[in-house]
Amino acid sequence: MVLKRLCRVLNEFNDIFVVPGGGEFAERIRWIDREFGLGPEVAHNLAILAMQQTGVLIRDFFKGEIIDCSTLLGDRDLKASWDVTSDSIAAYVAKKRGAERLILLKEVDGVFTADPKKNKDASLISGLTVEELSEMENSCVDKEFPGFVRDSTLDIWIVNGGYPERIKKIMDGKKARGTRIFIHE
Numbered sequence: 001m002v003l004k005r006l007c008r009v010l011n012e013f014n015d016i017f018v019v020p021g022g023g024e025f026a027e028r029i030r031w032i033d034r035e036f037g038l039g040p041e042v043a044h045n046l047a048i049l050a051m052q053q054t055g056v057l058i059r060d061f062f063k064g065e066i067i068d069c070s071t072l073l074g075d076r077d078l079k080a081s082w083d084v085t086s087d088s089i090a091a092y093v094a095k096k097r098g099a100e101r102l103i104l105l106k107e108v109d110g111v112f113t114a115d116p117k118k119n120k121d122a123s124l125i126s127g128l129t130v131e132e133l134s135e136m137e138n139s140c141v142d143k144e145f146p147g148f149v150r151d152s153t154l155d156i157w158i159v160n161g162g163y164p165e166r167i168k169k170i171m172d173g174k175k176a177r178g179t180r181i182f183i184h185e
Contacts, residue, residue, distance in 0.1 A: 010062055018066050048069050051086055101154065133146050
């Protein structure tokens with residue numbers, strides 16, 4: 001199981017914390033929102049609670065700190081919109097806590113030139129600036145993410161969470177397959 005392998009790698013490191021994504025729980029909320037037309041605040045709060053559920057799920061495997069996402073309910077700095085997902089929320093929490101590095105785990109290897117599921121000629125972008133990311137029509141991060149990291153000092157990576165060894169490489173200061181986001185050119 002990928003989750004167990006991932007958590008084994010994460011457990012090797014001290015002084016890290018996890019902001020859980022919403023995963024399948026959030027996808028269900030998206031479906032409910034489309035089906036019933038939830039208001040933005042309701043959908044946003046349910047999505048944050050979906051993140052909380054993911055945190056409860058991984059508690060058995062990850063021994064470090066998992067952010068209690070329920071504390072983010074009603075936070076006015078987080079716009080109630082599907083444009084602010086766990087990507088932006090992770091950046092927001094990382095900045096507030098003074099983190100040095102932010103690694104977003106995705107189901108793709110990083111940011112591509114086009115949607116790799118729809119375009120076989122899409123290629124992985126190994127590095128780009130926040131400004132370049134903000135100008136992209138579609139990427140694997142939410143639309144508001146660039147605004148959350150633009151003025152930070154974070155070392156930002158986007159990698160495929162299905163390959164925990166890539167996270168280990170990044171944490172060890174080595175090059176790994178993924179996309180590195182540079183704050184400044």
